[in-house]
Amino acid sequence: MKHLLVLDSRGRKPGGETPLVCTPLVGRTRERVLAEAAHILPKSPDLLEWRVDHFGAIADTAAVIETLRELRRAAGRLPIIFTCRAKEGGGHRVPIGAKEVVALHEAVAATRMVDFIDFEIDNDAELVRHVRQSTQAQEVRLILSYHNHSYTPGHEFLVDRFLEAERLGADVAMVQVKPRERADVLRLLAATAEADTKVRIPLISMSIGPLGSVSRIVGGLFGSSLSFAVGEKASAPGQIPIDDLVTAFDIIRRARGGEML
16 A cells, blocks of 8 residues: 655655645855744744854854754644755755765754755765665654756666665655656656656656756645755746645645635
8 A cells, every 4th residue: 555655753744646845044154044934933834954064163063963952843733854965966066075974964863853964876886875864763764866057867767766766665755856848847756756666765856947846836746755846946947835735735626626725
């Protein structure tokens, strides 16, 4: 039986044809991260994502943990995704290496103040295993993600990225790719739909940029359990403001005979 993306006891809500909405925090300082959270929280997202690769003090683990503690206090029961996106995957260049990033993930998982940690599937296999072990030990869920900001690979390759994430022990599999033409967006959605019939973990997928923005709206109909939306600032091209995305989801829900949130 397919397991939908379900939040933990801080705020249980199933994903499904209406994806969960996650808004990113991309501040460079503790003050900006908390100010972004204060701006976003009244908009009622389902999750927050802290994109720590934007954080100026990322090399100072104590500063990261202290900021996370204040963010957790502000967020209350709202689940948090902790993400240090690699530059190759659309993130900021950070002043620490891959092993230091893994050590940061381990320290953050040990606090149990986050609900999900996102780690790129293309990292060295030993690093992926290490992150998987640390998240399992602390009961933090692992998102293994594949990112291609150059083009959209073939259908079978995309499906296999989802399957590989499950084989490696991910709790959630994510694929993010860049379209060069309309058919690329359709390929990503079709690959998501096929993978959704083959894996037992929740999926997240998106086609980035203006051309791919439609995938953030209709992805739930193809098996994507979550969509990222702009709260204050975007963390990737093509993200839609949270108010507009929720309105679009409501329109789709009503068209399919459901009720508005």
